[in-house]
Amino acid sequence: MYRKSLGMAVAISFWFVQNIFAHTLFISPPATGEEINKIVADAEEGDTVLFRSGHYFVNNIIIQKSIYLKGENSPVLDGHGKYQIISIESNDVIVDGFKLINTGLSDMFEFSAIRIVNSRRVSIKNNILENVFFGVYCLNVSQSSISNNRIKSNSIHELQSGNGIHCWKSDSLHIFNNYISGQRDGIYFEFVTNSFIERNISEKNLRYGLHFMFSQYNNYSHNIFSNNGAGVAVMFSHHVTMYKNIFAENRGESSYGILMKEIRDSKVEKNYFTKNSIGILMEGTSRINVENNTFESNGWAFKIQASCEDIMISANRFFGNTFDVATNGTLVLNKFSGNYWDKYEGYDLNKDGIGDVPYRPVSMYSMITEKIPYSIMLFRSFMVMLLEKTEKIIPSLTPIDLKDDHPLMKPPEL
Amino acid sequence: MLKIFKYVFLDIIRNKIVLLYTLALLIISLSMFNISESPEKAIISLLNIELIVLPLICGVFSTIYVYNSSEFIELLVAQPLRRVAIFRSILFGLVAALSFAFLIGLGIPLLIYSPDSTGFIFLLSGVALTACFTAFALVAAVYTKDKAKGIGVTILLWFYFTLIYDGLVLFILFQFGDYPLEKYMIGLSCMNPIDLVRILLLLKIDSAAIMGYTGAIFKDFFGSGMGTIISGSVLLFWFVLPAWLAIRKFRRKDL
Amino acid sequence: MIKVENLTKKFGKLTVLDDVNLHLTGRGCISLIGPNASGKTTLIKSVLGLVVPDSGRILIKGSDIQGDWKYRKDIGYMPQIGRYPDNMTIGQLFKMLIDIRQSTWEQCDKELMDLFEIDKIRTKRLGTLSGGTRQKISAVLAFLFNPDILILDEPTAGLDPVACEILKEKMILEIQRGKLILITSHVLSDLDELVSEVIFLQDGKINFHKSFDQLRKDTGEERLSRAIAKVMGYKGHAQNI
Numbered sequence: 001m002y003r004k005s006l007g008m009a010v011a012i013s014f015w016f017v018q019n020i021f022a023h024t025l026f027i028s029p030p031a032t033g034e035e036i037n038k039i040v041a042d043a044e045e046g047d048t049v050l051f052r053s054g055h056y057f058v059n060n061i062i063i064q065k066s067i068y069l070k071g072e073n074s075p076v077l078d079g080h081g082k083y084q085i086i087s088i089e090s091n092d093v094i095v096d097g098f099k100l101i102n103t104g105l106s107d108m109f110e111f112s113a114i115r116i117v118n119s120r121r122v123s124i125k126n127n128i129l130e131n132v133f134f135g136v137y138c139l140n141v142s143q144s145s146i147s148n149n150r151i152k153s154n155s156i157h158e159l160q161s162g163n164g165i166h167c168w169k170s171d172s173l174h175i176f177n178n179y180i181s182g183q184r185d186g187i188y189f190e191f192v193t194n195s196f197i198e199r200n201i202s203e204k205n206l207r208y209g210l211h212f213m214f215s216q217y218n219n220y221s222h223n224i225f226s227n228n229g230a231g232v233a234v235m236f237s238h239h240v241t242m243y244k245n246i247f248a249e250n251r252g253e254s255s256y257g258i259l260m261k262e263i264r265d266s267k268v269e270k271n272y273f274t275k276n277s278i279g280i281l282m283e284g285t286s287r288i289n290v291e292n293n294t295f296e297s298n299g300w301a302f303k304i305q306a307s308c309e310d311i312m313i314s315a316n317r318f319f320g321n322t323f324d325v326a327t328n329g330t331l332v333l334n335k336f337s338g339n340y341w342d343k344y345e346g347y348d349l350n351k352d353g354i355g356d357v358p359y360r361p362v363s364m365y366s367m368i369t370e371k372i373p374y375s376i377m378l379f380r381s382f383m384v385m386l387l388e389k390t391e392k393i394i395p396s397l398t399p400i401d402l403k404d405d406h407p408l409m410k411p412p413e414l
Numbered sequence: 415m416l417k418i419f420k421y422v423f424l425d426i427i428r429n430k431i432v433l434l435y436t437l438a439l440l441i442i443s444l445s446m447f448n449i450s451e452s453p454e455k456a457i458i459s460l461l462n463i464e465l466i467v468l469p470l471i472c473g474v475f476s477t478i479y480v481y482n483s484s485e486f487i488e489l490l491v492a493q494p495l496r497r498v499a500i501f502r503s504i505l506f507g508l509v510a511a512l513s514f515a516f517l518i519g520l521g522i523p524l525l526i527y528s529p530d531s532t533g534f535i536f537l538l539s540g541v542a543l544t545a546c547f548t549a550f551a552l553v554a555a556v557y558t559k560d561k562a563k564g565i566g567v568t569i570l571l572w573f574y575f576t577l578i579y580d581g582l583v584l585f586i587l588f589q590f591g592d593y594p595l596e597k598y599m600i601g602l603s604c605m606n607p608i609d610l611v612r613i614l615l616l617l618k619i620d621s622a623a624i625m626g627y628t629g630a631i632f633k634d635f636f637g638s639g640m641g642t643i644i645s646g647s648v649l650l651f652w653f654v655l656p657a658w659l660a661i662r663k664f665r666r667k668d669l
Numbered sequence: 670m671i672k673v674e675n676l677t678k679k680f681g682k683l684t685v686l687d688d689v690n691l692h693l694t695g696r697g698c699i700s701l702i703g704p705n706a707s708g709k710t711t712l713i714k715s716v717l718g719l720v721v722p723d724s725g726r727i728l729i730k731g732s733d734i735q736g737d738w739k740y741r742k743d744i745g746y747m748p749q750i751g752r753y754p755d756n757m758t759i760g761q762l763f764k765m766l767i768d769i770r771q772s773t774w775e776q777c778d779k780e781l782m783d784l785f786e787i788d789k790i791r792t793k794r795l796g797t798l799s800g801g802t803r804q805k806i807s808a809v810l811a812f813l814f815n816p817d818i819l820i821l822d823e824p825t826a827g828l829d830p831v832a833c834e835i836l837k838e839k840m841i842l843e844i845q846r847g848k849l850i851l852i853t854s855h856v857l858s859d860l861d862e863l864v865s866e867v868i869f870l871q872d873g874k875i876n877f878h879k880s881f882d883q884l885r886k887d888t889g890e891e892r893l894s895r896a897i898a899k900v901m902g903y904k905g906h907a908q909n910i
Binding site for chain 1: 451452454455458461462465466576577580581583584587588591595596599602603608609612613616619620621622623624625626632
Binding site: 428492668669 | 680714720721738741761765769770810
């Protein structure tokens, strides 16, 4: 947080000083791509280039100076379906208020609406991106923000689509208030550190709403990830904080709210998981706090593989999930405590709000369906009900140690 | 035929047991909806009533009704009426009256608390199960002379369809779980009306889990338009087959 | 009116009717008599189409009843035990049968109904009625549609003496009107004044079929019950030799 704020403060003061001496250059229709490129190339450090409202066909506007690219009433920059639209290769650039459409599509080159390379203090804001291959593409970018953009494509095949906001080897990014839909991955992070992803909506993307790898010390909060092909994947990272996000309706075979793979020392708090095939899937994960989350109407609220350890699951609320918890082994190195489970049938004689008998959240039939997927067909049948009751009395298939010793009688207030 | 149907229907809906059945359904479902945090959870509880209690009550009640009406049926047969018409009137009278009871008992609470497609399918499949198990009951009643035996056969059929069949399927699954059984699973679920109804409802209630697991085979099949037509036809078949068997026997039965 | 040809019916191994031939012409009261399990009820039920015979055929008014159902409009049937849907009222039961017979209230024979004072209990549910009252209802129903043939199975059983007399008078009236009444009864003394022909059934076979006058002559007994007792006793004695 500190590093990011500092970066922003520097950027703002820099602009303030520059603007006193800066000029404004105007571009109006029917300017051609070459004319635009020439004007941009001729601009001096600190200048503002203002695009009048209109439709421009452009071929990769390359920005190598710190200029302010401003659109008046969302001028359209059209890449003709052949080209990249804007490339930023300088520090201190702002792109504000454009409508960027029709980038090229290629197997060889990752055409983007806006490509930022080796830059600092860049701000991309208030743009509309439609029918783009990659939306905003960051390579080695730091102290920059991407905000209030709307990125929407209608990709059908994963191979012919790019990511909405793609960040590689970057630091201190602030990505907020964006809407991303119909891309391959909504937001893609690889080797990104110290960044914030906040209040974005990422939905109906072909693969992940958020795809997150080898990225440490990041924080994402208040985002909505829904209806994505496979949900959200957070992998091979540590010190990640996930706070107050909504993960909804990520359905399908191997689709989940979040997949957490090889994650350590992270927090998952106050998130809301609903109507996902799997709420959270954890593999090879350690030292995670899962607290105060709500799991409602998921197929499996929580799948925790035996390869996880020191996961603390507490004060969460589980409602109306088909299965609460599933696991693939009998070894339990994780702790469930003080959660609310709507399926809990115990009692509370001393009235302290905590059930007097432990709750075992792993149902026998979820173990059976794990082994024999088709047996889901018999779920909720009379026979399965009888088997479940028997298992509750004499556990044989379910891990004995996987239990919540302090199940709450009422859902905790959030 | 409509004439007798009307009287049989009116007779049955005023039957004490049927009134009790309606009232019990009404009280249970209303209290379920009031106690549960969400309508979905209440529907899951009501699912057990629809899949277990309903077939048993419809079956046993219909069997007893037919035996208790044997003198009345005799009187009707002695009138200038076709036997088939008499039998159909009784069958449809039973189905209509029991469905009516079910629709009042569960339909009203569902309309209040869960007026969506899940509730609609729930009601429709309840009516389908009522029809199937009434028809089963008539088979039992027509083929056996003795009342106790007839009720026994009905309970046995109920037991088979609610428990034994599923046990057999689970056994098959455990034995052949490693083979690609997808298509056979659909076939197997069609061979038991209760299973079929349960799967149709699972697709609504537990859709997130079902989508996540079986390669969505059930969703693909039962969720599609063709699947809906097929599952509807299969349920109809489970009514028509026993009804046909019972009528065939009744036509030449000595009363 | 009723012709039975080579009628055979078996229930499992038990032969209940064994090659029965019968020809009932014209009018009058014909009493079907026989010991228990002699096949009386089965014979009646065959005529009504309640029991499907194994072989042989039955002709009513000259046409075979096999596969036919319309012929039953000419028959009024009073069963041995009348039980009706519990929750139907008496009025509804009559209305239903009038519906079925495609008749109207005006066309119906309401004499017996008036005599039994059924009108007063029209709104009572059938489930609440006593055995005797149900028997009265059955009787009323049998006569209600003015059928040419009346088949009464133990009509007087369970009726009080007054009702019994009313019913007998009604039967006499109907005989005078030219109806054919086929009646089975254990209480033979009831029948003396009505019976014109007697059919004696034993072990599924017709032992004899003769007019009451002939029977009186043959046995030298005035009363039907004694005549029958004599027949049965004689037979029994003969078998013992």
